[in-house]
Amino acid sequence: xxxxxxxxxxxxxxxxxxxxxxxxxxxxxxxxxxxxxxxxxxxxxxxxxxxxxxxxxxxxxxxxxxxxxxxxxxxxxxxxxxxxxxxxxxxxxxxxxxxxxxxxxxxxxxxxxxxxxxxxxxxxxxxxxxxxxxxxxxxxxxxxxxxxxxxxxxx
Numbered sequence: 132x133x134x135x136x137x138x139x140x141x142x143x144x145x146x147x148x149x150x151x152x153x154x155x156x157x158x159x160x161x162x163x164x165x166x167x168x169x170x171x172x173x174x175x176x177x178x179x180x181x182x183x184x185x186x187x188x189x190x191x192x193x194x195x196x197x198x199x200x201x202x203x204x205x206x207x208x209x210x211x212x213x214x215x216x217x218x219x220x221x222x223x224x225x226x227x228x229x230x231x232x233x234x235x236x237x238x239x240x241x242x243x244x245x246x247x248x249x250x251x252x253x254x255x256x257x258x259x260x261x262x263x264x265x266x267x268x269x270x271x272x273x274x275x276x277x278x279x280x281x282x283x284x285x286x
Contacts, residue, residue: 138202145190154179164207164271173249180245181213181265189217207271214264220257
């Protein structure tokens with residue numbers, strides 16, 4: 132467990148209008164770690180995908196609760212857990228494969244791939260009939276490090 136400097140918890144209903152809210156709320160929370168624009172966009176994208184998965188897959192044709200917990204360590208490590216109590220995933224390994232989808236149609240099957248590409252680490256736990264928990268880890272190096280990086284010499 133990380134040495135937590137701050138933490139928030141959000142509970143929301145699995146409605147599509149709440150996807151943008153969850154992304155904005157987590158971005159506002161993470162902003163206290165002074166992330167770069169790229170780091171903040173990475174987190175927003177990963178959270179958006181995770182919440183969308185809850186809305187679309189966990190509670191099809193109904194609404195349920197989505198639980199989001201975010202914490203920031205003293206060293207700038209962000210840990211975000213997005214949990215539902217929906218249907219669960221039968222085969223997590225298969226679900227994490229690019230282009231795999233159970234819904235077909237306009238779904239690309241890239242949700243977990245996108246989350247992975249914008250996170251340092253991604254963990255997925257699921258139990259049929261009990262729900263799924265997605266944990267996103269992202270180290271915020273922030274603007275301070277970017278300012279200390281060696282600058283290119285001007286000619």
